[in-house]
Every structure is written in structure tokens, then in C-alpha cells.
Amino acid sequence: AQSVTQLGSHVSVSEGALVLLRCNYSSSVPPYLFWYVQYPNQGLQLLLKYTTGATLVKGINGFEAEFKKSETSFHLTKPSAHMSDAAEYFCAVSEVGAGNNRKLIWGLGTSLAVNP
């Protein structure tokens, strides 16, 4: 079965600093990979996804992630943090389950704090 590991349950950065949220996955087949963001008292929102093609994926709000097959990683980055980026971030991998149905396997999440 596939699994997702997010290193660091809490990350704190200064406003304007680089944001790096780490995600590693295990998969025996080419994965579909996703990053979602959850603001307080809201549902999850898709930031970006990798399916096939270019390994550097750009998402909303200036975020991007790079799929590195050799490292089984899909780290999320943003060059300059903004106060509004403070939220919970979830990495997920899509796995094929019973009946050829694809379902998402979720990481435990990383809480990002942005300090003024």
C-alpha cells in the first residue's frame, strides 16, 4: 500500500522567507501527487497536482512543487512567504484500490506559521 510522509508537523517562517514543506511517498507505480491547503474553519483546497509530464508543477498563490522520482519526493515551495499563507498543508498520493478505483492517501499535514 502507498503511504505519504510529511516531515515536520509544524513549520514556522518569517514573512518574506522561503517556504519549504516536505513530502515523501512510497509507491510501486507512477503516482498522482497533490498538495491541498486548509485555512481555519474551511475545507481543503487544491494547491497543485502532478500527474504526468513536466516534473515542476506550478500552483495557485505562488506555490510550486517538484516531483523527484529518484527521491520519491514532492516538496512544496514558495520563494517568499506571506502572512496569508498561514494554514495547514496536506500532501496526498493517489492509489489504485479495489475495483480499479483510485483513492487518495493523505499525509498527516504540516501547519505553517508565518511570523511578521
Next chain:
Amino acid sequence: EAGVAQSPRYKIIEKRQSVAFWCNPISGHATLYWYQQILGQGPKLLIQFQNNGVVDDSQLPKDRFSAERLKGVDSTLKIQPAKLEDSAVYLCASSSFTSHSPLHFGNGTRLTVT
């Protein structure tokens, strides 16, 4: 396009009582999901519907939880009777039927069981 609608936003009940949550997915989305998110954790899939059929309910506590999706559109999730450990946010999501379609989430229902 209108997003996924959920109601109520908040619910407080006593243990052993029953509760129901409602979800209206994005129009045309064939797949509907119910997730349970306990504070500080990632979402846990409870049940997945494809149109009005159940695709995956392997993690649904069937002795107390039930869900239905009438006519392949709206869905309700019911808990009867509730336990203290059911306190969580219940998220509904929908997606179109492709293997890498993103999920669109509602804002969730925060359930507190006292």
C-alpha cells in the same frame, strides 16, 4: 460554478443522540466523498460514492454510521448513536470521474459530542 455545500456548519449533541449531515456536490460531479477529520489529523475517508453506488466504505463504522446518495446527487451522513470520539469535522468532497481529478471540498460540519 457553485462549490460543495454542506449543512449545518456546527452541531453540538450529547452522546447516544443521533445526528445527520447534508451535502450537495458540484453539479455534474459523479463522485462524492465523506471524510472525517479529527483535530490535528489528516482527512480519513469514510465513504465514497460513484453516482448513487458505494465504491468504498471500508473505513465506515457501519454499526453507527450510515450514508446514502439518493438519485446520485445530494448525500446525507448519519451517526446513530454518537460517541464522544465522533467529535470531528465531517468534510464532503466531490470530483468528476477521472483518475486524477482534484477533489472539491465543502467547508465541513464541526461536530461536538458531549
